[in-house]
Amino acid sequence: MSTTIRQQDLQLQGQNRLLGSLYSRNARAVIGRGLLATKSSNWLVMVSGFVEPVLYLVAMGIGLGALVGQVEGPGGQPIQYAAYIAPALLAVSAMNGAVYDSTWNVFFKMNFAKLYEGMLYTSLGPLDVALGEIFLALLRGAMYATGFTAVMGMMGLITTPWALLLIPASVLIAFGFASFGMGITSFMKTFQQMDWINFVMLPMFLFSATFYPLSVYPTAVQWIIQALPLWHGVELLRQISVGVFTAATAVHVLYFVVMIVLGMLLTTGRLRTLFLK
Amino acid sequence: MHTNVSTKSVISARNLTKAYGEFKAVDDISFEVPAGESFGLLGPNGAGKSTAMRMIGGVSGRTLGELDIMGLDPEQHGPEVRAHLGVVPQQDNLDEDLKVRDNLIVYGRYFGLPLSYLRPKADELLEFAQLSDRAGAKVDALSGGMKRRLTIARSLINDPKILLLDEPTTGLDPQARHTLWDRLFRLKEAGVTLILTTHYMDEAEQLCDRLIVVDSGSIMAEGSPSSLIKQYSTREVLELRFGAERNAAMAGRLEGVGERLEALPDRVLIYTNDGESALEEVTGAGLHPITSLVRRASLEDVFLRLTGRSLIE
Ligand SMILES: Nc1ncnc2c1ncn2[C@@H]1O[C@H](COP(=O)(O)OP(=O)(O)O)[C@@H](O)[C@H]1O
Ligand SMILES: [Mg+2]
Secondary structure (H helix, E strand, O other): OOOOOOHHHHOOOOOOOOOOOOOOOOHHHHHHHHHHHHOOOOHHHHHHHHHHHHHHHHHHHHHHHHHHOEEEOOOOOEEEHHHHHHHHHHHHHHHHHHHHHHOHHHHHHHHOOOHHHHHHOOOOOHHHHHHHHHHHHHHHHHHHHHHHHHHHHHOOOOOOHHHHHHHHHHHHHHHHHHHHHHHHHOOOOOHHHHHHHHHHHHHHHHHOOOOOOHHHOOHHHHHHHHHOHHHHHHHHHHHHHHOOOOHHHHHHHHHHHHHHHHHHHHHHHOHHHHHOO | OOOOOOOOEEEEEEEEEEEEOOEEEEEEEEEEEEOOOEEEEEOOOOOOHHHHHHHHOOOOOOOEEEEEEOOEOOOOOHHHHHOOEEEEOOOOOOOOOOEHHHHHHHHHHHOOOOHHHHHHHHHHHHHHOOOHHHOOOEHHHOOHHHHHHHHHHHHOOOOOOEEEEEOOOOOOOHHHHHHHHHHHHHHHHOOOEEEEEEOOHHHHHHHOOEEEEEEOOEEEEEEOHHHHHHHHOOOEEEEEEOOOOOHHHHHHHOOOOOOEEEEOOOOEEEEEOOHHHHHHHHHHOOOOOOEEEEEEOOHHHHHHHHHOOOOOO
16 A cells, blocks of 8 residues: 655644744533533532531521621621621632642543643643633532522522622632642642642631621731631622622622633643643 | 655754753764654664663653754643643653543544544554553553553544653563564554664564664664664674683684684674574584574674663673
8 A cells, every 4th residue: 555645734834923832712611521521420519518508597697697696797787697608608619629620620631531632732722621620610519609609598698689690709719729729739649738728728618707797806817817708708798698788899809800811821831831841 | 635655854953952050861873764764773772772762752851953854843842842742751651640541532622633543443452452441440540551451542542643652561571562563564564764762682672673772871873674674783693601610711722713803701703694504613623501592683683783881781
């Protein structure tokens, strides 16, 4: 069998797009893969992501709420303790889900499942993989947020249609954490280092005005907490849940927009370190 | 325009170097691969073969040197270059969350290929890999050989012009290896350029038109298997075993038999163009090895000559 190869077939044309070496505009293939893979994924893990904040809400809101009674809401009006902590728990769950997906999950798929190794030997660039994985994390986050908001409604904790905005706002919060999480993962080499992530998240969860107002702290501590992202998420969702909007609302939203932009810049800048060794 | 361009390089590497800290995994290697050739990197574990392959695929940055894959630098144009590469990594990295056929289709989607193309293509490749009856199986239910064949099938989903095979048959039984070699011959006939690494000399002799012998990141020799054997070895080799303790002592007394002598811990090798008469000389001198064997020289002998070590430890 004689073979002829055409000369022009062996001369590839390079495109000179921005980020052309990192991105082939095909994140949807990564998303498609993720959706197909959920079929065989562990449903128990999926469901537990939804159940966890609901358990907190029931235990703390109803249990502790019976002791606490009513507290002062964002607009100064009294609200049930459960209604006070519900949006905070939603913000925490958005943070946890996004951080888990963008750090542990990415770390595992990179170093153990070798999933990305296979993807990166195709036309996909690392930015396609990163965008696809972030999108999947946000999609999951949106589903959990929808479920949690429905539970809030069933528990009688929702009094305004504005509360529907809890869902997109949760996604905004998750995006902020996910974009940063992936960049941070690029600095991690061992499981021990990955544990530092939990070390940062747990205190943030406990102290970001989640279960009681910020005013219990001395001013200096308040400043530190107000610099951290979770506090902005908690306050944003708390305001939305009762439909009270102030200038602070815009600040909270802006905080996350800036976080997303910086996080995506960090992640994009670290893609070679993260994916191309 | 149909012209035979067997002389045009599809891969050209110049002074390719990869350092991890002080350590150079690939140390200043240069080579050219013309279109349609089957080109091998032969070397022991740790020689730097996989590292070189990763640089060709553009998934590992290089420390120094230039690389040109069909006119493009894979580091600058990774997606465009890889669109025409098929890659079989040393370790299978199949998608364990997907079924066998979905592994092929989803992989094709990573190249941006449409489902209308991928569905029939996946079935054709399952046929090629003799896995049609496993289309709906889970990946972790496949045997090692089946996984390897699926990985190879997957690497062909985009009709690659260049196929990178990193130790394609390591861990396969002889039957599976021969099946695989047959598949690779067919691809070569279809005009695909093959780049393969191996530490099996028989594989290199079977599959490679030309190869480089690599050790510790450097090229030790380059040429076709037969020319390398001609250059670095005699036509035949006489292998003698006197028992572990006596091999070294006997080697001293064999001086002068054949053209060259190599004393290994487990045997003595005598390089000669006529093994039978060398053996007569040995027995004529009153030496009686426990076993003796005359064989054709192989790339193993070339490697031994070049490095003083065996290819497979
Ligand atoms: N990421 C890495 N960091 C440090 N050293 C590495 C890395 N990858 C490979 N090496 C080293 O480079 C050398 C060549 O490895 P490799 O290319 O895998 O060899 P081969 O494929 O020929 O067996 C080995 O000594 C290996 O330990
Ligand atoms: Mg290797």
